Amino acid sequence: MILAALLLVTQAAAQDPRLERLDPDTRLAVVAVLDSARDVGLPVESIIQRALEGATKGASGARIVAAVRRLALDLGTARAALGNSASAPDLEAAVAALRAGATPEVLAHLRDVRRPPLTMALSVLADLVASGVPADSAAAAVLALAPKARDADLVEFRRAVERDIALGAPPGAATSVRLNAGALDAISNLGAPNGANNPPRRSRP
Amino acid sequence: MFEQDDETVERVIQHLRRPMAMDPGLDARVMREIARVPSPKRRARLLLPLLAVAAVLATVLIVARPWSWNRSSKTDVQQFVLVAPQAASVALVGDFNDWDPARSPMQTAHGVWATVVRLAPGRYRYAFLVNGVEWRADPSAPAAKDDEFGTPSSVVTVGGRGS
Numbered sequence: 001m002i003l004a005a006l007l008l009v010t011q012a013a014a015q016d017p018r019l020e021r022l023d024p025d026t027r028l029a030v031v032a033v034l035d036s037a038r039d040v041g042l043p044v045e046s047i048i049q050r051a052l053e054g055a056t057k058g059a060s061g062a063r064i065v066a067a068v069r070r071l072a073l074d075l076g077t078a079r080a081a082l083g084n085s086a087s088a089p090d091l092e093a094a095v096a097a098l099r100a101g102a103t104p105e106v107l108a109h110l111r112d113v114r115r116p117p118l119t120m121a122l123s124v125l126a127d128l129v130a131s132g133v134p135a136d137s138a139a140a141a142v143l144a145l146a147p148k149a150r151d152a153d154l155v156e157f158r159r160a161v162e163r164d165i166a167l168g169a170p171p172g173a174a175t176s177v178r179l180n181a182g183a184l185d186a187i188s189n190l191g192a193p194n195g196a197n198n199p200p201r202r203s204r205p
Numbered sequence: 206m207f208e209q210d211d212e213t214v215e216r217v218i219q220h221l222r223r224p225m226a227m228d229p230g231l232d233a234r235v236m237r238e239i240a241r242v243p244s245p246k247r248r249a250r251l252l253l254p255l256l257a258v259a260a261v262l263a264t265v266l267i268v269a270r271p272w273s274w275n276r277s278s279k280t281d282v283q284q285f286v287l288v289a290p291q292a293a294s295v296a297l298v299g300d301f302n303d304w305d306p307a308r309s310p311m312q313t314a315h316g317v318w319a320t321v322v323r324l325a326p327g328r329y330r331y332a333f334l335v336n337g338v339e340w341r342a343d344p345s346a347p348a349a350k351d352d353e354f355g356t357p358s359s360v361v362t363v364g365g366r367g368s
Binding site for chain 1: 298300303304305306325326327328330340347348349350351353354355356358360362363364
């Protein structure tokens with residue numbers, strides 16, 4: 001009886017009702033990926049969301065299955081780099097950073113120099129690359145800022161670089177100039193109360 | 206003294222040997238009480254469903270990890286805006302609403318479509334669905350580089366520290 005109850009609960013958990021939006025074959029394959037991910041302790045919500053994204057966008061089953069398999073693999077790589085205690089948001093952001101071109105070593109280095117959460121630092125790295133900044137320049141900039149910068153500082157850095165790029169600056173140059181400007185700013189702020197020069201900003205994507 | 210004691214003992218023995226009047230309902234009452242006390246087998250039968258319920262609860266906790274449902278108790282209000290004067294409808298869809306266009310329809314004022322969503326810390330992919338058919342990325346947000354489904358998406362990150 002206990003075994004039957006365990007089986008039912010496991011099946012109920014695996015067959016998330018949201019996945020009913022997938023066709024039966026695709027759902028079966030996605031559930032298999034989810035089961036494998038759960039077995040090794042990976043977070044599955046982002047995998048479910050990727051499958052739902054594919055379904056809503058009308059992607060073929062094969063494309064959806066390929067996407068969720070790739071995501072599960074990348075989550076595994078991210079966890080190997082960040083450690084077993086990494087949170088789901090950190091792992092998901094790490095996947096974006098890996099796909100942007102950051103190496104697992106960069107992720108591990110970031111984990112060593114910045115206390116969790118690492119979500120914003122990893123996201124900024126990925127977003128800089130998406131803006132055209134070379135992956136090694138983006139990684140170097142984020143690693144340089146990571147030990148001291150607040151999340152809001154990292155977002156502001158990314159916006160500044162994006163503005164410069166939009167105005168015609170070469171992405172790599174924009175990154176290094178903004179990084180050096182930030183370093184000068186930090187030096188000039190030595191002695192100021194913590195955060196005194198960084199008033200809270202309203203959230204924007 | 207010794208003889209007196211013998212007599213006393215004899216009296217006591219006689220007293221104890223007197224037939225005693227038993228309450229005729231005693232046996233029935235005792236048997237009723239015994240029947241109420243669970244036997245080891247009955248105790249096990251009662252315990253089994255409790256063990257099953259405990260096992261199910263433990264499995265739910267292990268498999269579903271309800272503590273991870275809510276990424277964090279700290280959430281951030283995010284405003285999403287798309288300027289689309291020609292659009293008849295715009296929906297915000299993304300990782301935060303199961304990519305369900307019905308969940309976050311946007312309101313318009315003179316062609317400026319907007320909605321507000323409360324998000325827990327994390328990195329989310331999203332896009333705008335215009336008129337139910339056209340996918341658009343958010344021009345004011347970083348692009349999702351790894352778009353595997355052939356339509357543009359954007360990303361929004363909510364930090365957990367000083368964001």
